[in-house]
Amino acid sequence: MLWGGRFSKKPKEALLEFNSGENVTLDSRLVTYDILGSVAHVKMLKKQGILQAKEADEILNALKQIYKKSENGEFELTKDLEDVHTAVENAVTKITSNGKNMHIARSRNDQVLLDMRMYMRDEIINLLEIISSMQEALTKLSKKDSVFPAYTHTRIAQPITLSFYCDSYVKSLDRDKGRLMDCYKRVNQNPLGAGAVAGTSWNIDRKYTTELLGFESVQENALDTISSRGEMEAEFVFALSMVMMKLSKISEELIWLSQKGLVIIPDDYCTGSSMMPNKKNADFLELIRGRTARIYGNLMHILITLKGTPSGYNSDSQETKYALLSAINTTTLAIQIMADVLPKLEINESKVKEELEQGFSQATEIADLLVKKGIPFRDSHKLVGELIQYCESKGKVFGQTSSTEANKIMNVKLSEKEWIATTSLLRERLKTKITFQKSDFAENEKRKLEKIGQNLIGA
Amino acid sequence: MLWGGRFSKKPKEALLEFNSGENVTLDSRLVTYDILGSVAHVKMLKKQGILQAKEADEILNALKQIYKKSENGEFELTKDLEDVHTAVENAVTKITSNGKNMHIARSRNDQVLLDMRMYMRDEIINLLEIISSMQEALTKLSKKDSVFPAYTHTRIAQPITLSFYCDSYVKSLDRDKGRLMDCYKRVNQNPLGAGAVAGTSWNIDRKYTTELLGFESVQENALDTISSRGEMEAEFVFALSMVMMKLSKISEELIWLSQKGLVIIPDDYCTGSSMMPNKKNADFLELIRGRTARIYGNLMHILITLKGTPSGYNSDSQETKYALLSAINTTTLAIQIMADVLPKLEINESKVKEELEQGFSQATEIADLLVKKGIPFRDSHKLVGELIQYCESKGKVFGQTSSTEANKIMNVKLSEKEWIATTSLLRERLKTKITFQKSDFAENEKRKLEKIGQNLIGA
Amino acid sequence: MLWGGRFSKKPKEALLEFNSGENVTLDSRLVTYDILGSVAHVKMLKKQGILQAKEADEILNALKQIYKKSENGEFELTKDLEDVHTAVENAVTKITSNGKNMHIARSRNDQVLLDMRMYMRDEIINLLEIISSMQEALTKLSKKDSVFPAYTHTRIAQPITLSFYCDSYVKSLDRDKGRLMDCYKRVNQNPLGAGAVAGTSWNIDRKYTTELLGFESVQENALDTISSRGEMEAEFVFALSMVMMKLSKISEELIWLSQKGLVIIPDDYCTGSSMMPNKKNADFLELIRGRTARIYGNLMHILITLKGTPSGYNSDSQETKYALLSAINTTTLAIQIMADVLPKLEINESKVKEELEQGFSQATEIADLLVKKGIPFRDSHKLVGELIQYCESKGKVFGQTSSTEANKIMNVKLSEKEWIATTSLLRERLKTKITFQKSDFAENEKRKLEKIGQNLIGA
Amino acid sequence: MLWGGRFSKKPKEALLEFNSGENVTLDSRLVTYDILGSVAHVKMLKKQGILQAKEADEILNALKQIYKKSENGEFELTKDLEDVHTAVENAVTKITSNGKNMHIARSRNDQVLLDMRMYMRDEIINLLEIISSMQEALTKLSKKDSVFPAYTHTRIAQPITLSFYCDSYVKSLDRDKGRLMDCYKRVNQNPLGAGAVAGTSWNIDRKYTTELLGFESVQENALDTISSRGEMEAEFVFALSMVMMKLSKISEELIWLSQKGLVIIPDDYCTGSSMMPNKKNADFLELIRGRTARIYGNLMHILITLKGTPSGYNSDSQETKYALLSAINTTTLAIQIMADVLPKLEINESKVKEELEQGFSQATEIADLLVKKGIPFRDSHKLVGELIQYCESKGKVFGQTSSTEANKIMNVKLSEKEWIATTSLLRERLKTKITFQKSDFAENEKRKLEKIGQNLIGA
Secondary structure, three states: OOOOOOOOOOOOHHHHHHHHOOHHHHHOOOHHHHHHHHHHHHHHHHHOOOOOHHHHHHHHHHHHHHHHHHHOOOOOOOOOOOOHHHHHHHHHHHHOHHHHHOOOOOOHHHHHHHHHHHHHHHHHHHHHHHHHHHHHHHHHHHOOOOEEEEEEOOEEEEEEEHHHHHHHHHHHHHHHHHHHHHHHHHHOEEOOOOOOOOOOOOOOOHHHHHHHOOOOEEOOOHHHHHHOOOHHHHHHHHHHHHHHHHHHHHHHHHHHHHHOOOEEOOHHHOEOOOOOOOOOEOHHHHHHHHHHHHHHHHHHHHHHHHHOOOOOOOHHHHHHHHHHHHHHHHHHHHHHHHHHHHHHOEEOHHHHHHHHHHOOOOHHHHHHHHHHOOOOHHHHHHHHHHHHHHHHHHOOOHHHOOHHHHHHHHOOOOOHHHHHHHHOOOOHHHOOOOOOOOOHHHHHHHHHHHHHHHHHHOO | OOOOOOOOOOOOHHHHHHHHOOHHHHHOOOHHHHHHHHHHHHHHHHHOOOOOHHHHHHHHHHHHHHHHHHHOOOOOOOOOOOOHHHHHHHHHHHHOHHHHHOOOOOOHHHHHHHHHHHHHHHHHHHHHHHHHHHHHHHHHHHOOOOEEEEEEOOEEEEEEEHHHHHHHHHHHHHHHHHHHHHHHHHHOEEOOOOOOOOOOOOOOOHHHHHHHOOOOEEOOOHHHHHHOOOHHHHHHHHHHHHHHHHHHHHHHHHHHHHHOOOEEOOHHHOEOOOOOOOOOEOHHHHHHHHHHHHHHHHHHHHHHHHHOOOOOOOHHHHHHHHHHHHHHHHHHHHHHHHHHHHHHOEEOHHHHHHHHHHOOOOHHHHHHHHHHOOOOHHHHHHHHHHHHHHHHHHOOOHHHOOHHHHHHHHOOOOOHHHHHHHHOOOOHHHOOOOOOOOOHHHHHHHHHHHHHHHHHHOO | OOOOOOOOOOOOHHHHHHHHOOHHHHHOOOHHHHHHHHHHHHHHHHHOOOOOHHHHHHHHHHHHHHHHHHHOOOOOOOOOOOOHHHHHHHHHHHHOHHHHHOOOOOOHHHHHHHHHHHHHHHHHHHHHHHHHHHHHHHHHHHOOOOEEEEEEOOEEEEEEEHHHHHHHHHHHHHHHHHHHHHHHHHHOEEOOOOOOOOOOOOOOOHHHHHHHOOOOEEOOOHHHHHHOOOHHHHHHHHHHHHHHHHHHHHHHHHHHHHHOOOEEOOHHHOEOOOOOOOOOEOHHHHHHHHHHHHHHHHHHHHHHHHHOOOOOOOHHHHHHHHHHHHHHHHHHHHHHHHHHHHHHOEEOHHHHHHHHHHOOOOHHHHHHHHHHOOOOHHHHHHHHHHHHHHHHHHOOOHHHOOHHHHHHHHOOOOOHHHHHHHHOOOOHHHOOOOOOOOOHHHHHHHHHHHHHHHHHHOO | OOOOOOOOOOOOHHHHHHHHOOHHHHHOOOHHHHHHHHHHHHHHHHHOOOOOHHHHHHHHHHHHHHHHHHHOOOOOOOOOOOOHHHHHHHHHHHHOHHHHHOOOOOOHHHHHHHHHHHHHHHHHHHHHHHHHHHHHHHHHHHOOOOEEEEEEOOEEEEEEEHHHHHHHHHHHHHHHHHHHHHHHHHHOEEOOOOOOOOOOOOOOOHHHHHHHOOOOEEOOOHHHHHHOOOHHHHHHHHHHHHHHHHHHHHHHHHHHHHHOOOEEOOHHHOEOOOOOOOOOEOHHHHHHHHHHHHHHHHHHHHHHHHHOOOOOOOHHHHHHHHHHHHHHHHHHHHHHHHHHHHHHOEEOHHHHHHHHHHOOOOHHHHHHHHHHOOOOHHHHHHHHHHHHHHHHHHOOOHHHOOHHHHHHHHOOOOOHHHHHHHHOOOOHHHOOOOOOOOOHHHHHHHHHHHHHHHHHHOO
8 A cells, every 4th residue: 555654553454445446447447547647757757857767767667567468458456456556556666666756746646637637538539439420320321311200399390301300410419529529628638746735846847747648738726636536527427418318319219200110220229028029129229318317327426526525635536437437438338329220220201201291290381381472470370270170170181181172271372383382291401411520639639649658658 | 038039130249238238247136036036926827727737846946946056156147148037037948948938927027126126125124234233333432422512504503412413313314214114115015917017818816926925015007017117216215315415424524523633533444645644534434425426326317217218118217227236235335334433433522622612612501591590582692692702802712711701791690600500511411322223124024035035945 | 683792794785695595485485384383482481481471472472463464465574584583583572572582492493494394294295185186187087998008118018998007107106195104204203492403401391392283203312303404305305206207207108199199188288389380289298397307406406405514504404495395386286287187188099099009019918828728938929929020011910910810820720719809909807996095194184283273373 | 379270279377377387587587688589580581571671670660669668677578478489579569560470480499599599698708707706806815825724535635825725716717617618609509590490491591690699600400409409508507517516615615614713704794593692604605505506406407308308399498498597596696705705704824824733734745855865755655654653642743843853753864954944834836826817708709799789779
């Protein structure tokens, strides 16, 4: 353990287990970042003359050895060490006793912040790319363009097109990418050097580590830096909540559209019932809904944790790691599944048309036509309402009603051609060629961070 | 898989993984219950003549074999099988092809409900006992009875005693046990026989399985039964949220009381800082606060999941299993740690007295005395306020103020004896002998359920 | 103001407004309880000789006058007084200067607890009765008994009956009433006498006020009592969350069932669109869903507030009043609307049958029949799956398929009669005569509490 | 009402009340925006020749009249009209029957989105300015610069300065402003023209209304636009949650720091107890904590509402208005109170020093010095730990310990001068001159939007 001089007894095992919680599992995601961060820290200590060159080089060599081990899956975290920081430092010290000095001018408080920031950077970039792949999937699906239903209040509203529908989610996801990039800005600040809570009296060079680690700038105030543990996590998980909320909406829609036969989900995405031979269930869509609730729970977990503590470091914040990783894993997987299935969906056009006809979806178009004929809008709205009442009483849809009947009921004079055109379900104006930005930002950052890593650890 | 006749393609692997989620881990907690439930189901099918005696006995034998295996840790769930139900049925069918019939008149929908109810019964009983052990710990601590501070608005209010403080949590936890027992009533209803959603046309005997499995009664309406998945889970996790909320409060209090030196937490429950040699932190208390937020997140997870679906079975509800198990594990561990540490706390009586003096904690007692002397309450309240202003201006506490001074400021005539008695910090009337019910209920239910298990599986 | 002796400056107006928040509105619900509670308190002070008989009687008279005023709507709360307690005490003091003594041996801390407990008792009773009225509404609806669809995974599962559907919610609501009654037990404890946090040195008689106010027992430990502010509120709002969750489910179902035309919602419960003449939306059902989210928010509000404070009184808890009242108002109104509309729903039986046929809802029944004919269950399950594949390829439902075809595909020998009986959609066994307990408990408690009120305030 | 042609019965009153909810109150905040939006819409209809010039001008005149009325407080919303849109249109139609046509090519769905976006723009700008004023308040407070304590784990960590503390919150709030500005980008998109869900067949000019209303760009896809109701609200309330979380932290800190006497809160921000004359409570700080929980509840309310619906318009989203307004009001008020009180706080420097000494806050500095003397970091950490054990056993702090003693215990050779310098509590390097950006952005946008309003409605 990295402390203990002041204590008369050692903490008990059960307690250590309670304290470390899921750290062994969670921290395995952080090993690489912890090593790279330590490399940058030690290089800076060397440059500043805080560590002697030889001393520093021995530590750096040890760190590189551990990095290789870790890459080969030979560096495992164990329960007896408190966390990833302790594990890495201990491993270094086994190789060279100079390891005892690598923690100069650093605390686990700024170290864990550093690890988390580096981890979040990578995951944001990854999510930006995965969201783009979902937008591509929507674009592919939109190529099967056809008439499609738009609902409001879960009732048929107006006819749209499949490409218009797909485009709506592409545009919506653009905002999600925007939120993730905004979050990235705030994540991409260097916390190293904040020490425990008040910086350090050592003459460190924070700009240098900022450069080495590829951060955009230094997060200046040390107390603010330490207190911000969890803040970026909250913003990140909020952004994921919004993505999942949209996946939940698509899922809800596909469940119902497929239940009605308007959309067909491929068999190999469905499961059956152990009792009822007639069932074909799209479990994954229901699970996406349920896991959206999980992400909301993760968000609350983080927010409530943050509310409950004063500023400075508090162990409560360890919990934000757990919630964040859960949210990232769940969301990533859900988007991937969705991106995979979307292009494979089939539309049953005739059923779509039936649905649209039965919902009198052309009503607004007819009312607009009446207005163009000089009838005030509120009055035409009423007249079409009356026409629908007539149709319903006769058990007909617009497509089965003649212009003569329509004219009589509404006391207007539409030509047969006008009537046909207006009651058609095709909406040329809504056919949409989808455009969206593939994430250049993500691509560039990714390449940049890869180089940063290579520079730190050597080719 | 237990279905597939209707399908043209098999679900893909990634999808199955997404669908099964953490089932492999979570369901390992359910194996025993799944087997016992199947034993009861098959016994009933035999009794009703739905299965022939020989056929049934072969299945029962197979189930007992698997039970033994499971007890020896030789029955492991794997990812390729969807869930515990599939795993158990497949294992039976490997032993006897009659296994193919054990699912007659049953669905996984009522089966998973059954497993969860049996699991929840055991966990509620366990928690009742653990809470009792925490009450015992508080009782032990109360034996070190001493003056203790009571705060309102985080400011010193009045002097109390340690035993009074301990008793307040014992009483509070009594209500939590009450909530868990109330929840138990609703959990302890037999769902088996509800089938997929509409019962079954087989001539089953639900009362018989109710008896075999030790339930209090049958949950009658099949649709209600299936729809109630998650409802008991929500109530259970709510009850745990309340317990954790209280643990969070104690933790908050101990953090502050120990920071001020009024209470001393044993060294072996504390951890240090990797950077600051002066730190002695009670991490576990902070983690309890943070994990309370986790439980709240679990509760939201379940509630939101339930809101998002129509009645009948929906896969979303699978998520409630995850949230429930997380909440149970976390809460159980937290109570145990707390029960362990409480009796080991030490009170620094002189510091407590200093704190109480500096907070003018005897003010109410003085005001009450003035009222007894004939001064209206609102006026005596004001007079004591003025006395405090005087003391503050002199930098004194009541204990350092003479009756003469007090009388002069308040324009009253208290005798020296009255003044001494009133400003003393001892509160004999608040010394409390703690009483609480050790959970006979839990003890009895536990024994009953153990017998039930033995009867089902054989000695 | 009821304090101020110790202070050099008065709090500023903006601050007082911030502090009192919505108190003026919220506390208007508490006036009656505050007065009744004060009557009981003063009667006790008189009986114990703490107040002289004459003095006490003058206060009691004043309280009765204010009570009358309040009943006539002539007692209004204003922003300049901090809260209901201050308003009532000031009003008494205006009538008789003895009012200055009515607060002896009491604090606003136990007083607000008392008001809230009395308020919650009344609201729980009210909600029990309103839930019963919804169960009656479901019973009425069930009289229109007909074939009805049961879904799992939002796909047709099996045919049920309307009465079976209605019964499922009646049974479900029984558990909600159970939860409310369990909550009532914990609410129905007398907090008066707990003082600020540590009781009082006055010789009060808590049993006597318990009797006068109709509580079941005394909540003994004063610190526990004060700390329990918000705990009962949380439990109450949790119980309401569960009710609303179920209303959200019914709403979701009715939205979809009416969208598909299986259920008809009366016109006068629907609203239209300002733009689209074809729309008929059941806004209230959507709002019930949205307000369920509100209640969940209220629950989180309370739980998070409770987590964030140490024990004893903290002003944070004032927020629980706001959240509770919001939850009660919203839930009460939602149940009433639902109870009103349910009996007016109409079922379109032919559409229901079409839905059930298209979902091959008879599949389980057919599989069960095959088992009875000696085919192992897992095999019959597969055979029926294959029959469905055949029907789908022919564009037929079971009702359009002959026994000959069925026998051929499944390689079995069902008689025409068996085939007809099994594929019929009628489920006699599921026709349900609904039973439920009208809340005698609520009725009795209500009468009891009315008497208590009359005894306190005079005829 | 704006619809009704299709209906046979009118909705009942109770139902309308349930449906409109708090609309009468909430929508009063939207009247101005609704009128301005209508002006822009009608101007566009005129420009496009959809309305004749004379017709349009009459409507515009009517709208201006209503605007004036509204400014003078003479335009009140009433319960019988569904919402603000209906109220304004009806008022116009009373003045000129051409009002019947002002809704051409528009739906209440895009109209309410427009109102909300305009409302949110103003509120974001307002909040940016209020947050700046809190940063100014922190700057003012920092001028009273003094030694100040930094805690981690609620234990003394290291000495800092007041200005460093203040700066940490200024920097933290900078990120909050960043989040609000990021949100503003997404809010500042023109939804008008999206119609009910699928745009309109009228030849409208969305760029023109975008310009008139000062939006940055058009939100293109109509379905996406309608579905995005609540999304910006969620992001806004999330940003507010983060602000409130920080206010909750400051509040928590001030409660404790003032309880210990390190910080003094002015009397006129405090309240007393009705029972205990010794109490001086900072209610507003506790209420800020409690209202943070309220905002979290609002956030959950919105997020859960959004999850529960498919895309397109659903009435559930009406609830997001309620939650948003609650969150904005609460947060605005809380920041204002905090900005008001901060500069008035006083620091008790001698008590701060005592706290820092008792927490051995100079330990890290001493350990660093030992390292500089050539002792490996892990070893010096241990030595200082042992020195603290020694001091504690002697009941001393560092300031009461001589260099000789220290040297002996740690077996080192520090000069008296080094010892004095290191154990001093002054941290010159942490004295901070606060810098932050006053929100030029807010200032500019505000001026721009005011001009937009004047242009639309006339001088």
